[in-house]
Amino acid sequence: MKNKEPLILVVVVAFSLLVYLLVETYAHSVMHKHVDSQNFEYKDLPPVTKTGDIRNGKVLVTGAGACIGCHSIESEGIAANIDVVSAAAIYGVNPPDLSDVGVLYETKFLANLIKNPTHALNVEHKFDTSKGQMHPMVAFYGAGGDIDQEVADMVAYLKSIAISIDDLTPKMAYENACGRCHSMAYESWTEIGQTPKFKNKINELAYEIKTLKYQDSLKAYMGKLPPDLSMYYRSRSESFLSTFVEDPQSHLKGTAMPRVGVTAEVFDKLYEHMADSADTKRAERDAIGKNVMIYIIIFAIFAFLWKKQVWRDLK
Amino acid sequence: MANFTKATGIKDWLNQRLAIEKVEKVIASEYWIPKNINFLWAMGMILVFTFKMLLISGIFLMMYYQPSVEQAFDSVNYTIMREVDFGWLWRHVHAVASSVTFLIMYIHMFTGIYYGSYKKGREMIWISGMLLFITFSAAAFSGYMLPWGQMSYWAGMVITNIFSLGGLHMDGLVEWIRGDYVPAQAFLTRFYMLHVLLLPLAIIGLMGLHFAALRIPHVNNQDGEEIDFDAEAKKYLDGDKKGSKVMRFANDFLSKDMMVLGIFLIFFFYLVFFNYGFALDPVNMDKADGLITPKHIYPEWYFLWSYEILRPFSTNVGLIAFGFAQVIYLFLPWLDRSSNAVAASRRGKFKIWFWVLLIDMIVLTAMGKLPPEGIFSTIGLVAALVFIALWIILPFITMNEKKV
Incomplete structure (x- = not known):
């Protein structure tokens, strides 16, 4: 009788594969909305055409009543005027420190943000000035000269003080771009920062109260407490996360989450930080996986040889 | 009281008390298996292996699970995924092993069908197998x-809710199951x-x-041949290993089991390390x-076909169809009227019935996952009706089957 086993194997594998492709690949492609990536180019925003002057930018950014009225620039020794909890009570969320915004955000995003925050952040549905809904960040109306030149100067200054992209760690990127709204419990990160180790209960509770107060302001500002991102690397796909960060409205029409404005390179760092939280052991898994595969293949070869030897007497 | 003598060695000592040699014969060396079987007959051994993996990984997971x-x-x-050494490994093994x-x-099951x-005397194998399927589910x-x-939460909510649906309306039972x-x-x-x-x-x-x-x-064989196991076993023991139609379970068939297991393990560990996502829903x-x-x-995925039989109908009809799908496989030995x-x-005709059933199960599985909208709900409804119809016609198409 001829050996039918190869044919049976083909049938079994083909049907199993068919089920897999239908249930995983196909069903998920139907269930999840497909959003095309724009490669973090922010095509709807006009580009910066002027060459900025760093010195003038510094004057504009750090001058009285300018950016530093609300923002700190810690790398330049400019501290925040008020603590995070009070800041959140006023603005809804703690205004970001400007030390590294020059490397985190796309150049033209920064420029547009300064000129027209609600448009750059893509939250015009939430902040309609005609209805008196003011965005906490006031648009820059110019210092008397050519406004586009002045904005270019400010951006040039911010880029000049930022650390280089190579020195920007995934953790720093996350803390700056996401961390003021999104906690990451598995990395001991709350919306007000890295949770310190406490020696006594009083300090621990005091810190917790601070966090809760901050979260209350954030809740009032955003409508709900933004989710903890500890497990987002595993609960969301990479394409979802990147297109969501690029433009939250593309997936969740009407969401209060602003467009983040990061560059593609910075998104990769954010994603890596999420992986560090949700899939800490990925390098170990790959390394052990390879060794296990080698071991199992050797096992299969020996099993095959043993079978051949035993069956030599049977057939 | 049995007569115990001074043992000549450990083996003899155990033999007098546990009859280990006899046990070994019964479960291994003189457990006779037909030779004309293919690798599909090794699936039982693979299931023993996957169950063992579930048990071992489960024990480790239980040490840290709260x-x-x-x-x-x-x-x-x-804790398990980040803090415990190799916790991630046990978890992925457990998840992939359950799916596999x-x-x-x-x-x-489909090999059996x-x-x-x-x-012909194998009804209890089928029934115990189906009971295993139900307990595994x-x-x-x-x-x-x-x-x-x-x-977890929403599946628990939806599935326990089934008893409160439509004409059943057993809200008390739902509360009793949930304890809340x-x-x-x-x-x-x-x-x-x-x-x-x-x-x-x-x-x-x-x-x-x-x-x-x-x-x-005894196990069936791929030619449906009726084998005189005693005569063939005697032939084997008398030295005609090549001429006998049967072989020992161990090491003869076991060596083939191990070969199939080896190939299966390559697939299994590939999934565990490199493609586990299907078993751990995002x-x-x-x-x-x-x-x-x-x-x-x-x-x-393994519940999707029966879920899809529940879904396309109105509530009461859906519940009846769902109940039907849960138990109907158990009755296969009697619904198939042919000997x-x-x-x-x-x-x-049974050949056509078999392949239609298999494809229908796959269609139901796919539709069970897809959102029940538009064409998908129509296909789902048709597939569910086909499933029920297949089981109703089975006795009629097998009744007059020609004897082979």
Whole structure:
């Protein structure tokens, strides 16, 4: 009788594969909305055409009543005027420190943000000035000269003080771009920062109260407490996360989450930080996986040889 | 009282007390297996292996898992996945093994259907096998509750809710099962107990029954040949190993089992390390939240076909159809009226019936996952009707089957 086993194997594998492709690949492609990536180019925003002057930018950014009225620039020794909890009570969320915004955000995003925050952040549905809904960040109306030149100067200054992209760690990127709204419990990160180790209960509770107060302001500002991102690397796909960060409205029409404005390179760092939280052991898994595969293949070869030897007497 | 003599060695000492040589013969060296069987007959051994993997990985997971609604999610995703050495490995092995167990179980079942290995004295093998399928399903479902993610919570909600639907209206029963109005602490703890104690005990007991059921009728073979096992065994023992139609379970068939296992393990560990996502649904990586219903709620892939039989009908009809689908396989030995215990390829209409059933199960599985909208609900409805029709016509198409 001829050996039918190869044919049976083909049938079994083909049907199993068919089920897999239908249930995983196909069903998920139907269930999840497909959003095309724009490669973090922010095509709807006009580009910066002027060459900025760093010195003038510094004057504009750090001058009285300018950016530093609300923002700190810690790398330049400019501290925040008020603590995070009070800041959140006023603005809804703690205004970001400007030390590294020059490397985190796309150049033209920064420029547009300064000129027209609600448009750059893509939250015009939430902040309609005609209805008196003011965005906490006031648009820059110019210092008397050519406004586009002045904005270019400010951006040039911010880029000049930022650390280089190579020195920007995934953790720093996350803390700056996401961390003021999104906690990451598995990395001991709350919306007000890295949770310190406490020696006594009083300090621990005091810190917790601070966090809760901050979260209350954030809740009032955003409508709900933004989710903890500890497990987002595993609960969301990479394409979802990147297109969501690029433009939250593309997936969740009407969401209060602003467009983040990061560059593609910075998104990769954010994603890596999420992986560090949700899939800490990925390098170990790959390394052990390879060794296990080698071991199992050797096992299969020996099993095959043993079978051949035993069956030599049977057939 | 038996007569015990001074033992000549350890083996003799054990032999006098436990008859280990005889036991070895009964379960291994003189457990006779037909030679004309293909690799599909090794699926049972693979299932023994996957069950062993589930048991071992489960024991390790249990050391750190916390069955409380406050801590369950973090004990899995933080403690086991991040803190415990190789916790991630055990978890991925456990998840992949549970999914793969069902794949192999379906292959094992459909092998049985294809070769007619449920009749002529093999009815108890089939029934104990189906009971194993049911207990494994219960174990899979209860285990799915434990990480207490969004899909755990909502699957628990939807499935326990079934008893309150339509004409059943057994709200009291739903509350009794949950121990609360919604899935909460009482629900999680009792499903934990079921998953780690009661169901594994039932499975181990049923596995014993399944193996025992095999002893007297012996395993079937791919040609449906009726073998005189005593005569063939004698031939083998007299030295005509090549001429005999049977072989020892160990080491003869065991060596083939091991070969198939070796190939299976390559596939299994590839999934564990490099493609585990299908067995660990992303939705379940969000913590359970009773205030946020996931956009799509669906069971794991191995329940999709029966889920789809529930879904396309109106509530009461759906419940009846669902109940029908849950038990109908158990009655296969009596619904198949033909006495031919041979491959479906030689059974005329039954051959068509078999392949239509298999494809229908796959269609139901795919539709069970897809959102029930537009064309998908129509296909789902047709496939569910085909499923029911197939089982109704089975006795009629097999009644007058020609004897082969």
